Amino acid sequence: MNAIIKPRIDLENRTKLETVIPLATPFVIFVDPSDRCNLRCRFCPTGDHKLMKITSGRNFGGMSLELFKKIIDDITRFEQPIKVLRLYKEGEPLLNPKFTEMVRYARESGCAERIDTTTNAVLLSARITDELAEINGLDRMNISIYGMNPAQYMDFSQAKVNFERLVENIRYFYEHRGNCEVIVKINGDVISENDRRKFLETFGDIADGVFIEHIMSCWPEFDLEQHGVTANNEFGIYGQPIREVRVCPYIFYSFSINSDGTASACFLDWERKLLIGDAKTHSVKEIWNGIQLLAHQQMMLRNERKQHPVCGKCGQMTHGLPDDIDAHALELLVKITT
Numbered sequence: 001m002n003a004i005i006k007p008r009i010d011l012e013n014r015t016k017l018e019t020v021i022p023l024a025t026p027f028v029i030f031v032d033p034s035d036r037c038n039l040r041c042r043f044c045p046t047g048d049h050k051l052m053k054i055t056s057g058r059n060f061g062g063m064s065l066e067l068f069k070k071i072i073d074d075i076t077r078f079e080q081p082i083k084v085l086r087l088y089k090e091g092e093p094l095l096n097p098k099f100t101e102m103v104r105y106a107r108e109s110g111c112a113e114r115i116d117t118t119t120n121a122v123l124l125s126a127r128i129t130d131e132l133a134e135i136n137g138l139d140r141m142n143i144s145i146y147g148m149n150p151a152q153y154m155d156f157s158q159a160k161v162n163f164e165r166l167v168e169n170i171r172y173f174y175e176h177r178g179n180c181e182v183i184v185k186i187n188g189d190v191i192s193e194n195d196r197r198k199f200l201e202t203f204g205d206i207a208d209g210v211f212i213e214h215i216m217s218c219w220p221e222f223d224l225e226q227h228g229v230t231a232n233n234e235f236g237i238y239g240q241p242i243r244e245v246r247v248c249p250y251i252f253y254s255f256s257i258n259s260d261g262t263a264s265a266c267f268l269d270w271e272r273k274l275l276i277g278d279a280k281t282h283s284v285k286e287i288w289n290g291i292q293l294l295a296h297q298q299m300m301l302r303n304e305r306k307q308h309p310v311c312g313k314c315g316q317m318t319h320g321l322p323d324d325i326d327a328h329a330l331e332l333l334v335k336i337t338t
Contacts, residue, residue: 001204007211007238008118008142008183009321018328021252022336025078026288028254029112030267031071032089033096034062035259039120040158041146042227043187045219045270046090047158055271059260062096067261067280068105074284075111085112088142089256090270094123100131107137116140121170122161129173136178143170145186148195148202156190167202174206181208188212189232213237216319218268220310236319247300248311249323252332255293263287265296266311273310294336301333 015027035058040047045055052058075082085106087093096102106115121143132138147153153161174182184207186199196212203210214232217224224231236242248266256264261280262272269275274296277287287293299308306312316322325332 001200003204003207003210005211006183006209008185017249017252017323017325018332021332023253025080025082026254027083028086029075029082030086030089030256032063032091032259033087033093033099033102034091035059036061036095037092038095038122038159042156043215043224043229045222059258061259063259065098065101068102071257071279071284072106072109072111076109077285081110082112083114085115088118089258089267092120093117094119094128100128100135103132103137104135107135114139118142118144120144122166124169124173126172129176133176133178138180140181140183143184145184148191148198171206183207183209185211185213187215189215214239217315218320219270220268220314221271236321238321240321242318244318245322245324246303246305246326247329248305248317249325251297251300255288265293268316297336298333301329303329
């Protein structure tokens with residue numbers, strides 16, 4: 001196996017947030033090319049079509065190229081490039097027919113040091129691979145695998161997937177990826193030990209990194225057990241000990257722009273209850289420096305997260321290995337308020 005065992009999160013050389021908050025330029029901005037998905041995975045709100053129909057604020061479609069270009073142009077107006085432009089949030093990015101054009105425009109803009117995406121790769125084709133290779137615009141592709149055969153995909157993701165073709169398309173991408181790092185991961189809690197070994201054997205030579213994750217309940221106000229999934233209460237998503245932090249660190253260095261242009265404080269805001277602006281009518285810089293995000297940050301630093309109706313029971317704070325700035329909350333509150 002050529003790949004290393006490596007999670008999709010970057011654990012090395014992380015910045016101590018307490019030394020840089022408040023940030024004039026965010027580290028990470030999520031921009032969602034599509035909030036629809038071609039799979040219906042049981043652990044994900046987007047996969048529950050009935051739930052989506054009764055949830056307000058969802059765009060149920062792809063971001064227009066015009067809006068995407070406006071967002072990228074806005075990002076270039078920060079004092080320096082952001083560290084990561086993440087072309088993903090809730091749906092399958094490759095459902096947007098303009099995805100490769102988006103990657104090209106973002107790369108040529110110089111708006112970010114790195115551009116990455118997360119995909120289930122079911123729609124990954126030789127044509128898309130060749131277009132991305134020509135652009136050489138992606139620095140990393142995270143690929144999520146949801147089974148080791150068609151039957152497991154049908155059970156967990158309620159979709160017919162030609163597994164052999166999926167593997168071959170990933171192989172083709174890996175062989176033509178240019179400078180793009182490829183990380184392939186699977187959830188190990190819903191497959192057998194034999195399938196875990198098969199996963200490493202199958203993808204270990206067609207990826208730079210592979211990882212077997214655990215299930216966590218990360219989506220606020222989404223009941224996994226009602227969808228036949230149980231969170232792992234022994235280990236966090238990356239196999240780390242479960243430990244809770246009081247202050248959400250993510251909102252101090254990142255935010256998300258949904259496929260309809262609305263902006264969310266959190267990349268897990270599937271219900272659009274944490275909106276902080278709209279990129280159609282405001283600049284990205286105005287949203288980042290706006291009073292709505294600031295108020296949410298102040299709430300966190302006042303140690304009021306547990307009382308918040310959305311953030312109070314967030315599994316990301318226990319199972320997701322977040323940065324820990326709890327001990328610096330009061331001093332940071334003074335910094336961002338004055």
